[in-house]
Amino acid sequence: MEEKQPILEVKNLKQYFKISRKFTVKAVDGVSFKIMPGETYGLVGESGSGKSTTGRSIIRLYKPTDGQIIFNGQDISGKMSKQEISMLRTKMQMIFQDPMACLNPRKKVMDIVAEGLDIHHSYSSQKEREQKVYDILELVGLSKEHANRYPHQFSGGQRQRIGIARALIMNPDLIIADEAISALDVSIQAQVVNLMKKIQKDFNTSFLFIAHDLSMVKYISDHIGVLHLGHLVETGTTEEIFSNPIHPYTKSLLSAIPVPNPHVEKTRKSLTYDHDQSDVDYTVGTEHHVGGTHYVLATDEEFEKWTKQ
Amino acid sequence: MAERERILKIRNLNISFKTDSGTVNAIRGVNLDLYRGETIAIVGESGSGKSVTTKAIMGIMANNGTIDSGSIEYTWHDENTGEVRTEDIVKLNEKQMQKEIRGRKIAMVFQDPMTSLNPTMTIGKQIMEPMIYHYGKSKEEAYAKSLELLELVGITDAEKRMKNYPHQLSGGMRQRIVIAIALSCDPYVLICDEPTTALDVTIQAKILELIQDIQKKKNLSVIYITHDLGVVAKVADYVNVMYAGKIIETGTIDEIFYDPRHPYTWGLLSAMPDLDTNDPELYTIPGTPPNLAVPVKGDAFAPRNQYALNIDLRVEPPMFEVPGSTTHKVASWLMHPNAPKIEMPHALKKRLEKMEKGGK
Amino acid sequence: MEDIKFLDDDFQLVGDKQDITKDVVSPAKPAWKDALGRFCKNKGAVIGCAVILIITLLAIFAPMFSSWKFDAIDTSMKNIGPCAKHWFGTDTYGRDLWVRIWTGTRYSLFIAVVAIFIDVVVGITYGLISGYFGGMVDSVLQRIQEIINSIPTLVVLTLLLMVMKSSLFTIILALSFTEWIGMSRITRAQVLKVKEDEFVLASRTLGASDFFIIFKEILPNIYSQMIIMVMMSIPNAIFYEAYLSFVGLGLPIPLASLGTLINDGFNSFLVYPYMMMIPVVIFSLLMLSFNLFGDGLRDALDPTMKEM
Numbered sequence: 001m002e003e004k005q006p007i008l009e010v011k012n013l014k015q016y017f018k019i020s021r022k023f024t025v026k027a028v029d030g031v032s033f034k035i036m037p038g039e040t041y042g043l044v045g046e047s048g049s050g051k052s053t054t055g056r057s058i059i060r061l062y063k064p065t066d067g068q069i070i071f072n073g074q075d076i077s078g079k080m081s082k083q084e085i086s087m088l089r090t091k092m093q094m095i096f097q098d099p100m101a102c103l104n105p106r107k108k109v110m111d112i113v114a115e116g117l118d119i120h121h122s123y124s125s126q127k128e129r130e131q132k133v134y135d136i137l138e139l140v141g142l143s144k145e146h147a148n149r150y151p152h153q154f155s156g157g158q159r160q161r162i163g164i165a166r167a168l169i170m171n172p173d174l175i176i177a178d179e180a181i182s183a184l185d186v187s188i189q190a191q192v193v194n195l196m197k198k199i200q201k202d203f204n205t206s207f208l209f210i211a212h213d214l215s216m217v218k219y220i221s222d223h224i225g226v227l228h229l230g231h232l233v234e235t236g237t238t239e240e241i242f243s244n245p246i247h248p249y250t251k252s253l254l255s256a257i258p259v260p261n262p263h264v265e266k267t268r269k270s271l272t273y274d275h276d277q278s279d280v281d282y283t284v285g286t287e288h289h290v291g292g293t294h295y296v297l298a299t300d301e302e303f304e305k306w307t308k309q
Numbered sequence: 310m311a312e313r314e315r316i317l318k319i320r321n322l323n324i325s326f327k328t329d330s331g332t333v334n335a336i337r338g339v340n341l342d343l344y345r346g347e348t349i350a351i352v353g354e355s356g357s358g359k360s361v362t363t364k365a366i367m368g369i370m371a372n373n374g375t376i377d378s379g380s381i382e383y384t385w386h387d388e389n390t391g392e393v394r395t396e397d398i399v400k401l402n403e404k405q406m407q408k409e410i411r412g413r414k415i416a417m418v419f420q421d422p423m424t425s426l427n428p429t430m431t432i433g434k435q436i437m438e439p440m441i442y443h444y445g446k447s448k449e450e451a452y453a454k455s456l457e458l459l460e461l462v463g464i465t466d467a468e469k470r471m472k473n474y475p476h477q478l479s480g481g482m483r484q485r486i487v488i489a490i491a492l493s494c495d496p497y498v499l500i501c502d503e504p505t506t507a508l509d510v511t512i513q514a515k516i517l518e519l520i521q522d523i524q525k526k527k528n529l530s531v532i533y534i535t536h537d538l539g540v541v542a543k544v545a546d547y548v549n550v551m552y553a554g555k556i557i558e559t560g561t562i563d564e565i566f567y568d569p570r571h572p573y574t575w576g577l578l579s580a581m582p583d584l585d586t587n588d589p590e591l592y593t594i595p596g597t598p599p600n601l602a603v604p605v606k607g608d609a610f611a612p613r614n615q616y617a618l619n620i621d622l623r624v625e626p627p628m629f630e631v632p633g634s635t636t637h638k639v640a641s642w643l644m645h646p647n648a649p650k651i652e653m654p655h656a657l658k659k660r661l662e663k664m665e666k667g668g669k
Numbered sequence: 670m671e672d673i674k675f676l677d678d679d680f681q682l683v684g685d686k687q688d689i690t691k692d693v694v695s696p697a698k699p700a701w702k703d704a705l706g707r708f709c710k711n712k713g714a715v716i717g718c719a720v721i722l723i724i725t726l727l728a729i730f731a732p733m734f735s736s737w738k739f740d741a742i743d744t745s746m747k748n749i750g751p752c753a754k755h756w757f758g759t760d761t762y763g764r765d766l767w768v769r770i771w772t773g774t775r776y777s778l779f780i781a782v783v784a785i786f787i788d789v790v791v792g793i794t795y796g797l798i799s800g801y802f803g804g805m806v807d808s809v810l811q812r813i814q815e816i817i818n819s820i821p822t823l824v825v826l827t828l829l830l831m832v833m834k835s836s837l838f839t840i841i842l843a844l845s846f847t848e849w850i851g852m853s854r855i856t857r858a859q860v861l862k863v864k865e866d867e868f869v870l871a872s873r874t875l876g877a878s879d880f881f882i883i884f885k886e887i888l889p890n891i892y893s894q895m896i897i898m899v900m901m902s903i904p905n906a907i908f909y910e911a912y913l914s915f916v917g918l919g920l921p922i923p924l925a926s927l928g929t930l931i932n933d934g935f936n937s938f939l940v941y942p943y944m945m946m947i948p949v950v951i952f953s954l955l956m957l958s959f960n961l962f963g964d965g966l967r968d969a970l971d972p973t974m975k976e977m
Binding site: 085086090094096107 | 867874877878881
């Protein structure tokens with residue numbers, strides 16, 4: 001375990017957006033974590049916590065303001081060489097949130113899925129291209145005949161699987177799933193999650209799973225990071241986070257998970273955490289080691305107070 | 310239990326939509342009862358017709374939709390005389406609907422608080438408007454009542470908030486305002502269409518608790534439309550599971566959660582992982598919901614049902630009563646005395662047993 | 670329930686006889702067929718389309734199959750009212766109006782179509798660059814466009830036509846000079862909207878070049894907007910051309926366009942009303958049809974309620 005290199009290492013990532021001369025939004029403010037090959041890292045947080053921005057900075061849809069992103073041993077946070085770009089664009093892929101918007105409505109499924117192949121010229125004949133697409137479609141549970149249809153002829157879950165096929169055809173080492181299942185129905189969510197697990201098992205792919213639904217995150221992730229207001233307030237293995245949450249925000253998140261069990265749910269009262277009134281200042285906090293891979297963002301006094309509770 | 314007072318009675322409701330690709334039979338024979346002070350939930354996937362049903366109750370159907378048959382009877386006590394009146398909403402015209410029912414008797418809370426509020430009007434005006442319109446209250450009266458309502462939905466410094474515009478508030482706050490507006494005309498029935506889906510997890514529970522609280526205070530009847538079984542578990546007294554425009558299983562919350570009978574309900578319950586799930590694979594319902602533009606033959610769920618019987622492909626199952634219960638009904642041929650005895654999947658059974666024990 | 674006749678095998682499991690793992694995708698009509706269906710339902714648009722077709726065909730073929738020439742002056746038969754020999758009569762110089770009017774329509778249409786074509790090329794390119802690259806590029810391009818736009822169209826047109834000799838080329842140039850701004854604005858707005866869509870982001874994460882994204886991802890998704898815009902601007906161009914001709918800045922004699930014909934007819938309107946009435950009717954028909962057609966196209970290609 002020790003000698004393994006992480007597939008992705010994010011060090012102190014900062015992503016600011018300048019809105020006007022005086023006003024800058026600090027969407028992500030110093031986030032660090034690691035993803036090991038074949039593992040799933042779940043990034044949770046409420047809307048506006050910067051979790052989607054983190055994903056998009058890592059895959060370089062934005063240019064990070066500061067910090068380091070090391071992917072496959074290469075730094076991809078600054079200016080990249082041609083070779084690095086092509087490595088990043090094939091080995092790291094993304095699955096998007098909205099099954100309605102993530103596929104070009106004017107293209108056939110065949111061309112959507114083959115897009116990566118077309119861009120990187122990774123086939124020698126039309127026949128090979130076709131065959132690759134058919135193989136991938138079969139893998140995600142669709143059939144050959146579907147390749148010549150347009151996205152609007154598919155249901156939400158099927159479109160999401162086409163999106164997965166598009167990412168998968170590049171044979172990526174890391175897939176960033178940005179709220180990939182939130183827009184789907186419960187029964188369809190399970191289909192997609194099963195598919196992702198299967199891919200992980202067969203190809204040893206790593207996932208960065210960005211979501212707000214904690215029960216699904218718990219089910220799929222090996223490690224979890226809790227993001228709040230652009231800061232990673234707590235990170236650790238799923239076990240560590242769920243059995244021993246330290247940060248009050250994590251606690252409130254965990255207590256808010258709805259349980260499909262009337263006897264429990266009817267009596268459950270969730271904890272509240274109001275950041276504005278808690279006088280916790282994330283910018284002065286430092287990482288405190290709880291044990292194992294479990295870290296909390298806190299000042300010394302806060303850490304003492306929270307662990308005692 | 311005291312005498313239950315029925316407020317809403319839907320019988321054999323059929324609704325269809327005309328589209329470019331033919332007629333879509335969105336609702337196919339729905340029966341529903343709502344009693345005073347109780348909460349029912351309608352659960353189903355998108356496209357199952359749950360939203361259409363409630364829109365029909367509110368009389369706000371899209372232009373291309375028509376109610377083909379059925380009745381939606383609404384019963385209430387007249388404010389002045391106190392006598393009991395019953396009216397079939399389907400037969401009312403738009404004007405009567407607007408004057409008598411919508412907003413005044415039945416109010417609705419929508420999914421997205423940002424789009425259901427008018428961004429160019431202050432909060433105060435938006436709460437006062439329906440009162441002035443429906444009850445002809447004076448401005449002062451309406452203002453006083455608005456303050457009261459804002460406090461009821463848990464908004465502090467109400468007086469200041471009255472002057473705010475929607476964009477100045479957070480998502481949870483906005484949803485509270487929407488609830489306050491819905492309550493402004495003292496409705497008997499509150500319909501909540503996915504009231505928490507657009508909100509963050511930490512706020513979701515708060516909003517649900519708020520609605521429950523108000524329901525108790527005002528003796529409201531609430532209809533929840535949701536796909537989230539967690540929400541259902543928290544709030545509902547009775548659950549209706551909807552699939553392809555039909556209610557396929559109905560019963561009390563305990564019956565549905567601890568003793569489900571329809572294979573679709575089994576699927577729904579198993580597909581959502583709880584915090585203890587660590588099976589290598591989640592149970593899923595295979596396939597996708599049917600296209601209702603194509604006439605349904607037999608049971609609409611049969612093509613996705615691993616327990617389908619031959620008769621499912623031929624004849625649509627009627628509602629069977631579950632033995633030993635007056636409330637639990639299931640539309641599945643598996644309930645017929647001649648059908649083979651099919652048990653729910655083993656993993657689900659174990660989980661439900663654990664759940665039932667764990668909760669007590 | 671009593672009236673259901675049960676078969677022997679009714680209560681046996683279907684089991685493996687149906688494959689529930691197979692995904693069924695409901696067949697649906699292609700998008701263009703949907704659009705065509707919606708278009709055909711709109712009677713006004715269909716009539717508009719038909720009228721445009723008829724007028725265009727007449728403008729192309731009527732002068733060819735007539736024994737008269739549009740610029741042949743014959744003073745011996747001037748000012749003849751519509752009759753069997755001269756279907757639309759003759760003008761003050763004795764030129765056959767049937768031929769002359771259709772030739773004029775031909776010029777009007779030609780000017781409009783060419784001018785709009787130039788607009789489209791310039792406007793879309795400008796809008797695409799401005800919208801897609803954003804930032805500084807966008808700011809500079811937008812300021813330039815604002816400056817051009819702040820000069821009233823008519824001033825630009827008259828100035829241009831006064832400086833240059835009035836000819837077919839000048840009129841086309843003058844019309845293209847201002848009309849492209851609307852086109853580029855719409856393009857830019859559309860690009861800004863589509864640019865942030867997830868399928869474009871997906872392309873970027875796959876390493877697609879800007880060129881690929883613009884032409885393969887963005888353009889196909891905005892072209893229906895463009896077609897609508899083109900259809901809406903053609904009557905505008907026809908109108909400006911007619912206006913310029915009417916105030917005497919139009920095509921040089923003896924060329925004819927609908928504008929010059931109306932102008933000529935206007936001079937003798939009180940004596941020979943048909944000389945002006947006929948081109949006016951054709952002009953109005955053409956404008957109306959293009960507007961109806963454009964509206965119909967918009968409703969067909971861009972239905973706001975795609976679902977349900």
